[in-house]
Amino acid sequence: xxxxxxxxxxxxxxxxxxxxxxxxxxxxxxxxxxxxxxxxxxxxxxxxxxxxxxxxxxxxxxxxxxxxxxxxxxxxxxxxxxxxxxxxxxxxxxxxxxxxxxxxxxxxxxxxxxxxxxxxxxxxxxxxxxxxxxxxxxxxxxxxxxxxxxxxxxxxxxxxxxxxxxxxxxxxxxxxxxxxxxxxxxxxxxxxxxxxxxxxxxxxxxxxxxxxxxxxxxxxxxxxxxxxxx
Numbered sequence: 001x002x003x004x005x006x007x008x009x010x011x012x013x014x015x016x017x018x019x020x021x022x023x024x025x026x027x028x029x030x031x032x033x034x035x036x037x038x039x040x041x042x043x044x045x046x047x048x049x050x051x052x053x054x055x056x057x058x059x060x061x062x063x064x065x066x067x068x069x070x071x072x073x074x075x076x077x078x079x080x081x082x083x084x085x086x087x088x089x090x091x092x093x094x095x096x097x098x099x100x101x102x103x104x105x106x107x108x109x110x111x112x113x114x115x116x117x118x119x120x121x122x123x124x125x126x127x128x129x130x131x132x133x134x135x136x137x138x139x140x141x142x143x144x145x146x147x148x149x150x151x152x153x154x155x156x157x158x159x160x161x162x163x164x165x166x167x168x169x170x171x172x173x174x175x176x177x178x179x180x181x182x183x184x185x186x187x188x189x190x191x192x193x194x195x196x197x198x199x200x201x202x203x204x205x206x207x208x209x210x211x212x213x214x215x216x217x218x219x220x221x222x223x224x225x226x227x228x229x230x
Contacts, residue, residue, distance in 0.1 A: 001031040002064060004080070006073035007039050008198035016072050016198055019215035020097055026225060027109040029100075031070065034063050042079035047165035057084055068093045070100060072215065074124035074197035075163060078131055096127060098196045098214050102136040105143055111223040115145040120190035122150075122181070122204070122211070123157035124197035125164070137196050137214055144221050148188045158184065160195075162203035178207045185209060192217070 003024070009016040024031055038060060041053035061084070069092055071077045081094045104110045119141050127133050134154050141147045152158050161167065161177030182204060185193055193209065194217040195201055201211045212220070219225060 001029065001068045001070055003031045003033055003070045004037065004040070004076060005033070006071060006076040006198060007043075008202060009072045010037060013198050013202055013213070016201070016213045016215050019213065019219040020072060022225065023101065023104075023110060023215060023218055023222065026222060027104045029104070029109075040073075040076045040079045042073075042075040042083070043165050043168060045079065045083060046163075047169055053083075054087055057088055061088065061090055064092065066093075068095060070095055070097060072097050072196075072198060072213070074126035074128075074130075075199060078126035081131065096133060096136075096196065098127070098136045098140065099133065101214065101218055102139055105140060110218070112140075112143045112218065112221045113223055115221060117145040117191040118148045118189065119145050119192045119194060119217075120148050120150055120185060120188045121153075122160065122185070122193060122195040122200055123153060124195060124200050125157075125159050127196055128157060129155055137194070140214065140218065141194065144217075145192075148190050150184045150188055152184065160197075160200040160203045162199040163197075167199070167203060174203060175207065178203050178209075182207055182209045 005017045039056055041056040044053035077096045080092050085091050121137055121141055138147055158181055160181055161174040167174040194212045194214050196214045201213050204211045
């Protein structure tokens with residue numbers, strides 16, 4: 001298995017990759033990193049640089065060696081699972097961390113401590129609406145505490161404002177969308193908010209909202225690991 005961290009987790013929110021590595025090692029999962037990981041091409045593709053995106057995709061294909069590819073990012077997940085197939089005709093074996101973590105919990109390879117916390121979950125657009133993964137993250141949360149939903153969730157969840165190249169091209173609009181999302185988060189009265197995409201974590205955090213990636217959330221409650229909440 002190759003753990004493809006993605007640009008944001010690899011460069012801007014490195015704690016996501018660190019937490020994921022700790023969880024995988026704790027569960028005895030054999031994995032490796034790419035020696036020279038490059039962008040999956042998602043942002044280039046969403047912002048109209050199709051030819052540049054395709055060049056990156058073609059370079060990446062040579063590195064994957066028919067292995068399972070684990071990703072932390074909703075954008076990477078959509079790109080590797082859908083766009084590579086549509087553009088290059090290559091069907092990759094891709095799994096998102098939320099899905100693998102749920103499998104590991106179901107197989108009792110990792111165990112989570114119970115909590116009295118109320119926890120809300122933000123659905124990343126690419127992971128949720130685009131590829132239909134809503135329940136794996138929620139099932140993980142239910143293993144820890146009480147899941148409280150926002151007014152808009154699942155298919156109707158509101159975007160964080162960062163995906164699809166919006167943060168890169170329209171920063172002010174991205175910030176405005178994030179602030180509206182935070183208002184909805186605050187209405188839940190939750191103790192913790194978690195999500196499954198580095199873009200979402202970063203954009204909401206930049207507006208002053210403390211957000212935990214699902215990997216960090218799991219690490220916080222992972223039995224046998226001493227990891228205190230910041």
